[in-house]
Amino acid sequence: MLLVLDTSFSGLSMGIFDDTNQEVESFTSATPRSSDVLHTQLHQLLERHHIPPQSLTRLAVTTGPGSFTGIRIGLAVAQALALVVPGLQPVGLPTLPALAQQLIAEHHPLTPFAVLLDAAGHTVYHQAFTPHGQPLSAAVCLSLPQALQQIGPEMPFFAPSNLLLPRSAARTFSVLQPATLAEMAQNPQFHQPLQPAYIKELAYKHA
Amino acid sequence: MRIFAIETSCDETATAIVDVPARRTLAQRVYSQLPEHAPYGGVVPEIASRAHLERLPELAAQTLAESGLSWADITAFAATTGPGLTTALVIGTTFAKTLALANGKPFLATNHIEGHALSPHFANTQLTFPYLLLLVTGGHTQLIMVEGVGRYTQLGTTLDDAVGECFDKVGKLLGLPHPAGPQVEKLAATGNPQGIKLPSPLHDTSLNFSFSGLKTAVKDLLTHNPQPITHNPSIASAFQTTVAQSLARKTGLALQQTAATQLVVAGGVAANAAIRSALQQVAAQHGATFTAPPLSLCTDNAVMIAYAAGLRHAAHLSTGGLGSAVRPRWPLEEMAV
Secondary structure (H helix, E strand, O other), X not given: OEXXXXXXXXXXXXXXXXXXXXXEEEEEEOOOOHHHHHHHHHHHHXXXXXXXXXXXXXXXXXXXXXXXXXXXXXXXXXXXXXXXXXXXXXXXXXXXXXXXXXXXXXXXXXXXXEEEXXXXXXXXXXXXXXXOOOEOOOOEEEEHHHHHHHHOOOOOEEEEOXXXXXXXXXXXXXXXXXXHHHHHHOOHHXXXXXXXOOOOOOOOOOO | OEEEEEXXXXXXXXXXXXXXXXXXXXXEEEEEOHHHHXXXXXXXXXXXXXXXXXXXXHHHHHHHHHHOOOHHHOOEEEEEEEOOOHHHHHHHHHHHHHHHHHHOOOEEEEEHHXXXXXXXXXXXOOOOOOEEXXXXXXXXXXXXXXXXXXXXXXXXXXXXXOHHHHHHHHHHHOOOOOOHHHHHHHHHOOOOOOOOOOOOOOOOOOOOEOOHXXXXXXXXXXHHOOOOOOOOHHHHHHHHHHHHHHHHHHHHHHHHXXXXXXXXXXXXXXXXXXXXXXXXXXXXXXOOEEEOOOHHHHOOOOHHHHHHHHHHHHOOOOOOOOOOXXXXXXXXXXXOO
16 A cells, blocks of 8 residues: 655645555645644545555655645654554655646646746745656756746746746646656656755854 | 653654653653754754754654563653644654554643643652642743642743743853853852842732843843953852742742642753752742752653653543644643643
8 A cells, every 4th residue: 555645835635545556545635734634634544445554565755845844744754654664665756846747747748847836935946847757957946036037938837826926827736646646656766765855045044 | 551752842852651650751762952053042943843853763763662662552642732833843743643643542732831840740759739830941931830630720920031041041141152041050150149230020929920121131231341241150140049039039929829838840940950949948938848850851851741641641631633733832721621
């Protein structure tokens, strides 16, 4: 049994998949702070299908970039489960490439495209991809005007629905679909260690 | 009943397994994040949260191994869900909820102040309810009547800075490194408070405290004193004496008003010997016994969280559950039955 989990931006996305990667059930919510319901939803999901947590064999969780707290919530769940469930194989999945995979499946872009995520404080995480999902650049954190300048006027881009953007060309998304994560969990090229991707610099100054 | 607990409300990452009926610590780990925060001169919430996530898996595994138990031997899992730094509380809470869920055991959402309030009861088997508690930490300065598990009456609190916060800020003014509070006591040891005039904080008949004026008075000394103030042992001594006298005076009033026969001090500032001594004296003056838990239970730790969670669980009091959200503000009175 595979558990997939994303809390790396505003909402919550999780799902259980069987050994043939068929979805047993999933849960998504774009509501802010929806990670507060993570454990009750996961508990109910497992109970409904009579799946003991100890029978999980694989786990895939997004590692960001995204909300610092959100990333940590997902990783804390993964690390605690790894401690308790014998033989569980946890893997990390990068958030922006995961969104790229989902957007390719939904929109079939014919040209390179960019993905933006809110990084708070008038900044965004940004990464560009080929139509096949290969990264064209590393994920970076920039001010929104800088990111839009880097993307350029021609490249289509996607952003979460709650991010206010000056360009109407943007297409929006609200959650990462569990099925996308389950598919990526099958592909070792996406696997990463369970380490948070903190690519935004901290603003704190030394005393 | 064996409770596995996690404490991540501020800058200590702590885990423990406690046999609650036996009042026995089976294993515990505490990681102090002092080195991470020292360059910033104070606790940085984001750095605290990162460190909690980095350390928790290892600490939890070590705690279980040290106890000689297996996960199946744990009765319930607890975490501090408030009060504290939101982003820090989230880490311990998420981790403990997941352990509970995966083991099919209850999750007990636990109040950090209740942990402190009941820690003397864990440490001293002679102590019985009710007792008067003076809680002195970096975030709290409260006089509380502890009548039993879940039965607390706040008699007084600080109107501004907590006493530990005041120690830290004054220590910083004196040029001491983070955490400056404990360094003040060391510096004060060689000082002479005579001749240094500091105001006596909130010298009234209420049971409340106020320390911001005292801090400002020390700051004014810095501005007006022709001699360098940094690392000045006499100012440190005068400040510490004033704080100890203020705490002792209000505690004396509380002993008088409540006719309590047992005085207990808890929290990190309870480690200060001058304050302990002043409280010991005031307890003796009022014919009350005096108890201070060992230092390891005064500073933030998971043993007190496990114990408070276990006592509430045994008494069938509300302990939240998997749906409990963290509460950065969570007054102890809300824990009342």
